[in-house]
Amino acid sequence: MPWKETCLMDERIKFIGYYLDDELSISALCREFGISRKTGYKYISRYKEFGLDGLKDHSRAPQIHPNAVSNVVEEEILLLRSKHPRWGPRKLRAWLRQHKPGIKCPASSTIGDILKRHGLTVPRRQSRRCPPYLKPFLNCGYANDIWCADFKGWFKTGDGCRCDPLTISDAHSRFLLRCQHVKKTDFNHVKPIFEAAFLEYGLPRAIRTDNGSPFATTTLGGFSQLSIWWIKLGIVPERIDPGEPSQNGRHERMHRTLKEETAKPPKTSLRSQQRAFDVFRDEYNFERPHEAIEMQTPGSLYSNSNRPYPLRLPEIEYPDDFTIRKVHHQGDLKWGGRQIYLSQTFAREYVGLKQIDDRYWNIYFGPTMLAKLDDFKFKIIRPSISKKTKTKKG
Secondary structure (H helix, E strand, C coil), X not given: CCCCCCCXXXXXXXXXXXXXXXXXXXXXXXXXXXXXXXXXXXXXXXXXXHHHHHHCCCCCCCCCCCCCCCHHXXXXXXXXXXXXXXXXXXXXXXXXXXXXXXXXXXXXXXXXXXXXXXXXXXXXXXXXXXXXXXCCCCCCCCCCCEEEEEECCCEECCCCCEEEEEEEEECXXXXXXXXXXXXXXXXXXXXXXXXXXXXXXXXXXXXEEXXXXXXXXXXXXXXXXHHHHHHHCCCEEEECCCCCHHHHHXXXXXXXXXXXXXXXXCCCCHHHHHHHHHHHHHHHHHCCCEXXXXXXXXXXXXXXXXXXXXXXXXXXXXXXXXXXXXXXXXXXXXXXXXXXXXXXXXXXXXXXXXXXXXXXXXXXXXXXXXXXXXXXXXXXXXXXXXXXXXXXXX
16 A cells, blocks of 8 residues: 655654554554555564665665676676777687686676776767668679779888779679779779770679779768769669678679789889789780689670760650759759758759659659658658668679
8 A cells, every 4th residue: 555645755754753652553553654564564674674764765676686797707807808908898708718717707798898887998989871772783694784893902002102903894704894093082083994994895784882982972872973973874883782792702802813913012103003903904804714704714705885985974864754853052952842952962963753642752863762752841761771672692
């Protein structure tokens, strides 16, 4: 039964006062205060043992934890961490189990909690990531179905200059289309190299890259200036999952050979390094037998694309049932008399909107859906990325 609706502590003190006066029996006293005899005896016992402090509410948490880490084990963990400040919970636990078999070693998560409690961990900064590419990869059955592009890890030449080689290869034949050092890994320096490759070999159906700059950004759809240019040329920009270089495995395997042949050790200058790249590319394409293509050379399998590079960059065409809007230079579009921010990446580009129902519209750039527009709230909704349906192969 509950105490009367006053301050609980005052009621308990009053109850003990009446009890000490010894004028009423315990049963009558409990009826007077509206509590059970069990509750009455509990607070009498607490008062006798702890005084007035015993009348306060006690924590209901268990006072004894059978799985609690002992002070000795916690000290061992902290001592080991002080000797190896870069070791994480799993390494600490593995070492303790191997070298301190006599102690009960807690779980890695518990060790992490101990380190956090003592201020020995630094929380990782959450950074924005590029939205994943959710479409299935195109099949690669012929030359120019898929080109692969990437930057081989940078290194310094003998004169201390940084070398960033951009490589482009044909996934079917393994033909190395370009291997060229660039001054900067941005759109303005990378575009001319792709443009030269398009002029020489024609256009592929798709280009597969990782999620780094200048291939992708953290904006809607992961688009960058480079991938927007590709879309307008009718090229599908495919992107592998973060941390999954095997999805571009053929290109990565070529990088290993490139490093062994041209960068161990690096050449004395950027000019001599580029000459080494050119010699390697010629040998790789026309002399070196390739096991994955039955010991043939890439040059014997590759042929130019039947899609020539256009003299004029075409605009994207949308179906007749789409509503077309041009993105302003600030990155917003006009809708329903309001300015709705999309992304500055699409500045001066045309996007298509397809109505789903009375409230929502899908926003497309070319064949790719960027986001959903809530027509009631004038709000852009990013697509959900919780599920993936594509199958990927290197």
